[in-house]
Amino acid sequence: MNPLRAIWEYLKEISGENAYDKYLVVHSSTHPGRRPMNRGEFYRWRQNEKYNNPGSRCP
Amino acid sequence: MGNSIRRYGVWVGIALVGAVCWGVLALSRGETVNAGWLLFAAIASYAIAYRFYARFIQKKVLETDDSRATPAERLNNGRDFEPMDRRVLFGHHFAAIAGAGPLVGPVLAAQMGFLPGTVWIIVGVILAGAVQDMTTLFFSMRRDGKTLGQMAREEIGPVGGVAALVAVLSIMVILLAVLALVVVLALAESPWGSFSIAMTLPIALLMGVYLRFLRPGRVLEVSIIGIGLLFLAIIGGGWIAESSPYADFWTFSPNQIVFALIAYGFIASVLPVWVLLAPRDYLSTFMKIGTIMLLAIGIMFTLPAIQMPKATPFAFNGEGPVFAGPLFPFVFITIACGALSGFHALVASGTTPKLIQKESQTRFIGYGAMLMESFVAIMALIAATTLDPGIYFAMNAPASVLGDTVQSASQAVNGFGFSVSPETLQTTANNVGEESIVGRTGGAPTLAVGMSAIFSGLIGGPALQAFWYHFAIMFEALFILTTVDAGTRVGRFMIQDMIGNVYRPFANPSWLPGNLISSALIVGAWGYFLYVGVNDPLGGINQLFPLFGIANQLLAAVALTVGTTILIKMGKLRYAWVTGLPLLWDASVTLTASWMKIFSPDPGLGFFAQRGAAQEALANGELYGTAQSADDVRQIITNSTVDGVLSILFALLIIIVLVDATRVWFGIIRGRKEPDLSEAPWEESRLDSEGQPVEEREPVGTGS
Structure with a gap:
């Protein structure tokens, strides 16, 4: 894979940009037949999840 | 055979490079030393530590087992539990542990010269900080991602658990106040910023x-x-x-910015996250990683010379203008992040362990990310020490000592035993596009001047220095404010949780009155310290920063105590020194610092001595220190009382945790107590080392 492409893929992965696509894969295998959330719903849900269960961060 | 000789040859080479660099740093006399020596001493030491010591911890002490399924695999729900690629997880973990701390601490500690800070950052991270992060990560992972507080409660006892909780909440308040103070000091009187x-x-x-x-x-x-x-x-x-x-x-005046920040912190905590917090989080993460990479490239290409001496007289006489107290213990308190930071134990328990694919990756993520943070601290130290020491002290001594003009600042710096001409101070201020750089304490402006010199050496030359200065200020302020947002929120949830135990409705995070009251409580708490810090007649950062350091190291003591306890329970008593020695060091540093802050008869150092001296001055109708009025003196009395009481609280917490843990340790060693390990049961992993399910792996040798 060319390096720029690899960096772009890494950025997508680390920023969570492709989280929805991964969710669709997991969802279809764990809950086949049930309607998955759409992109907007998924990100709203994910964001709430992240900040309502605050882990921590360093100064 | 030939292979292994070649392999070890490489490591012998790296060891030699490291030894030579260390030698140059230690033996340099008078003349300036190039920052390259420092950089490569650090890199060689990290490489050796990662290859040998971290591997020893992984193989012998923790005995990671890649055939054992991690919680991410067993409990995979596509949300908080999910096996994540180790490189991606490294990025997340690093972004969560590396904030403004590793940038501010080394800059302040530079008043003692470049060597004490360098040695502590490098040796500290290798033997203490990275060990704490890695072991905490591992132990939390073996317990399905339990938090530090939960582990303290289960492994040590309820007392340890409560102490950990109080430690977390109080460190949060002091931390937010100190960080906000850094922003205020960087932005006051600076329209550009x-x-x-x-x-x-x-x-x-x-x-x-x-x-x-x-x-x-x-x-x-x-x-x-x-x-x-x-x-x-x-x-x-x-x-x-x-x-x-x-x-x-x-x-804006400092106080205008204080109230703006307090209002902002409250609003950001009450609002839904998508409005401000989440987008700022993205911005600051990208800015952080980008700027750190740029700084590394800048230092490697420009290879600036270090102007600060190896050790200044302040390392020995304890009369430094940036913070008071002798080298031991105060360098080790001032530089927490980058060497040993208890705060990381909160990230390393709870969030990251739920995402690890394989047990052995705790070394790369726990130990490796912490080495990376240490490297950031080294770069901050380089940026600060490549400045002219005269400029450094003119920026970092309390404004009340320096006076208002470049002339008075120049004189004050001469009094410290360094020299800088008024013209140099004015030129430097002009170069970075500010009215004045005198008394711009807090570390951020100093770092920004140092960074702007390095960046403009790389891109743009002197013409762009003002831009780079404000770029650096923006970068620091941005992620400090993100920490203030996020930290206020964390504090708010903790308060809601605590009150929720007594009064039910509070436990629901979306109940508006609970949200408003808890937000007001946490913002009020850090806002108080921020306001006091900004208006402290003796200079706020030098009073508050040691408290922050002590609180942070207190949390490290909790994490290392938990680690030592678990090692003993695992039957690894002979390896208990791996966390036990850092704990001993950390406890002696923190307790000595607390002791000095509480009992020192020197009013410049001990809070209660300061209180006494100020009271005496007030009673005699005199002024105290750099106070301008009787009100100033009264404020000094209040501040030193509050700070002193906090020091006592922190010291007591450490002693409680240690005593409680010792009771558990001896119980187990003497066989009186069952070592009740609360690990999750063993289950076989069905993932290969790249995180792919074993069944789906393509058969080897089909050729394509």
Whole structure:
């Protein structure tokens, strides 16, 4: 894979940009037949999840 | 055989490079030393530590087992539990542990010269900080991602658990106050800085709307737009600073910024996260990683010379203007992040362990990310020590000592035993586009001047130095404010949780009155310390920063105590020194510092001595120290009382945790107590080392 492409893929992965696509894969295998959330719903849900269960961060 | 000789040959080579670099640093006399020696001493030491010591911890002490399924695999729910690629997880973990701490501490500690800070950052991270992060990560992972507080309660007992909780909440308050103080000191009287930081609010708002309504989840896209706008805001700040009516409008006094920050912190905590917090989080993460990479490249290419001496007289006489107290223990208190930071134990338990694919990766993620943070601290130290020491002290001594003019500052610096001409101070201020750089304490402006010198050596030359200075200020302020947002929120949840135990409705995080009251409590708490810090007649950062360091190291003591306890329970008593020795060191540093802060008869160092001296002065109708009025003296009395009581609280907490843990240790060693390990049961892993399910792996040798 060319390096720029690899960096772009890494950025997508680390920023969570492709989280929805991964969710669709997991969802279809764990809950086949049930309607998955759409992109907007998924990100709203994910964001709430992240900040309502605050882990921590360093100064 | 030939192979292993070659392999070890490489390591012998690295060891030699490291030894030579260390030698040059230690033996340098008088003349300046190139920063390259420092950089390569650090890199060689990290490489050897990672290859040998971290491997020893992984193989012998923790005995990681890759055939054992991690919680991410067993409990995979596609949300908080999910096996994540180790490189991606490394990025997340690093972004969560590395904030403003590793940038501020080394800059302040540079008053003692470059060597004490360098040695502590490198040796500390190898033997203590990275060990704490790695072991905490591992133990939390073996317990399905339990938090530090839960582990303390289960492994030590309820007393240890409560102490950990109190430690976390109080460190949060002091931390937020100190960080906000750094921002205030960087932005006060600086129209350029104030304008560009203020612009991050509309930018974040725009990004929030974009992410929520226009293009949900397009994080990269919106971050690129946001960063572009951020650069425009910095350039715009330059225009504002040059055009007088706007410049006056955007010039704020420290107290105006204090109240703006307090209001902002409250609003950001009450609002839903998508409005401000989440978009700023993206912005600051990208800015952080980008700027750190740029700084590394800048130092490698420009290889600046270190101007600060190896050790200044302040390392021995304890009379430093930036913070009081002798080298031991105060260098080890001032530099926490980058060497040993208890705060990391909160990240390493709870979030990251739920995402690890394989047990052996705790070395790369826990130990490796901490080495990386240590490297950031080294770069901050380089940026600060490549400045002319005269400029460094003129920026970092309390404003009350330096006076208002470049002439008085120059004289004061001469009094410290360094020299800087008034003209140099004025030229430097002009170069970075500020009215004055005198008494700009807090570490951020110093680092920004150092960084701007390095960046402009790389791109743009002197013409762009003002831009780079404000770029650096923006970068620091941005992620400090993100920490203030996020930390206030964490504190708010903790308070809601605590009150929720007594009064039910509070436990529901979305109950509005509970939200408002808890937010007000946490903002009020850090706001108080912030206000007091900004208005402290003796200079706030030098009073508050040691408290922050002590609180942070207190948390490290809790984490290392938990680690030692678990090692003993695992039957690994002969390896208990791996966390036990750092614990012993950390406890002696923290307790000595607390002791001095509480009992020292020197009013410059001991809070209660200071209180006594100020009271005496007040009773005699005199002024105390740099106080300008009787009210100032009264304020000094109040401040030193509050700070002193906090020091006592922190010291007591450490002693309680240690005593409680010792009871558990001896119980187990003497066989009186069952070592009740609360690990999750063993289950076989069905993932290969790349995280792919074993069944789906393509058969080897099909050829394609």
